[in-house]
Amino acid sequence: MRILHTSDWHLGRAFHGVGMLTHQAAWLDHLLEVVEQESVDLVVVAGDVYDRGLPPVDAVALANEALGRLAASRARVVVTSGNHDSARRLGFAAGLIDHAGVHLRTDAGDVGRPVLLEDAHGAVAVYGIPYLDPDLARRAWDLPTRSHHAALSAALQRVEADLATRPGTRSVLLAHAFVAGGAPSDSERDIAVGGISVVPTALFDRIDYTALGHLHGAQTLSESVRYSGSPLAYSFSEASHTKGSWLVELGATGCTAQFVAAPVPRPLARLNGSLETLLTDAALAVHEHSWVQATLTDTVRPLQAMDRLRARFPHALALSYSPADRPTAAVRGSSSGRSDHDLALEFLAAVRGTPADAAEAALLQRAVDSCCHDVEADTLTSVR
Structure with missing residues (x-):
């Protein structure tokens, strides 16, 4: 079975005031192309379809179009909700949409109910775990502690109990969480509860492939546990990321994966130096069409710095100051x-x-x- 693992679309999000919907639409075109070119059987979306619980109407329209096109494709689709989504809104009419081959798993009560698929090697059970708020999970499942670890452990117990009734069935799991070993960026919303947000990778040891969402960088925690990351950069801390999706080959035993890079609408650049250096250094010409974050090191803060910077870098979006050698000014107490x-x-x-x-x-x-x-x-x- 060929699985395309994506997450964290964040439809409707802006990047330092720049609307990203056009670029998100282009990425979804790319996603559909990969599905057809790579003969993908299953597309999984591990949460954060939207950027906020009440998304703008144009983001909803784009999601509707994307899911409609995926339903018409050769692939089945399983989608879970993330901490940015409203589970109720994203999961509206899930029972009806199931019949189109798009399976929305946004209700924590359904974590032990898989989407069942078949391939040449037999049955595959796909389980969707939406983002689990520790307070809600504790009340619903009468958990002894309030933590992400407790909530996810309880969900995995339900998944494994169902798997035990299906001998020989391979498993795929979607989860939206901060798993140990993952590296965060600046664009994820903090999900810490009482200072604890990380769950151990060992929770997923008995799953054949775990498709994670929440962290925005593509990461391999083990051969069977991966983050796909977001399809586009949503902060300058992601300037070094390669964005895309995991193309996973689920065999009779075990899985392999290769990364499919996504198109880059505009590269990111983080520049540091005096304003004069940034405006005259020939080596920086490669960044003239990038989104730019500039940190000025001038001892004296230049006047109209952003306007002057945009004369060379028209897509400069962020400006800060970090003087290299200015003595600390004495301010009277x-x-x-x-x-x-x-x-x-x-x-x-x-x-x-x-x-x-x-x-x-x-x-x-x-x-x-x-x-x-x-x-x-x-x-x-x-x-x-």
Whole structure:
């Protein structure tokens, strides 16, 4: 059986204010091409179809189109909900949609109910474990502790109990969780409960292939436990990632996998240096069409830095400052005896590295004056 493992589509997400829906649609075109070209039998989506529980209508329309095209393809499809999804909304009409060959597994109560498939080697049971909120799982299953480990362990017990009734059946599992050994990026939402979010890889030892979602980098935790990662980069911390999906060959015993790289809509670049260096260094020409995150090391903060940066890098999206050799500015600990204007001037000099000029000082004075209490204004007393 040939399985295409994907996750973390995050339909509707923006990247530093840039809408990604067009790029997400292009990636879904790529996904359908892989299904046909590689004769994929099963597509699994391990959570976070949407970026938020109440997705925008254009994201819902794209998901509807994608699932419709997958239903019309040669592959069966199993989808679980992630921590960004609303399980209720994503799972709406799941019983009806089952008949189209698209199986939505968003209810924790269904974790022990597999989608049953057949190949040349016999039966394959596909189990979908949606993201399990530890509080909800503890109440529903009367668990002794409140943790991701306890919730996933309880779910795996139900999966293994069902498998025990199906001798000789191979298993595929979808789970949306932070599993030990995985490396996070900046774009995942923290799912820690009481400081504990990681579950051990050993939980999945008795499963033939585990398709994980949640972490956005493609990762191999073992030959049978993998993260596919997100299909597109959603933070600059993912600049070094290769995005795509796992093409898994499930044999009579064991599995093998190869990574299928996804198209890159625009590369990411993290640049560091003085503004003058970034604007003149010929070696940086390769990044002129990239999405750029720049960290300026100028001792004195340059004026209109982003506008000047975009003259060369029109897709610059993020700008920060980390002066290389500016001495630490002394800021007085007490404001006693000094005017608000003096404090504002001192703060500006500390942050920027140079004092305000006459025009800036006058502008700050007007700003301070506009915030002062107007003694002639009427006093209103609110009653609650």
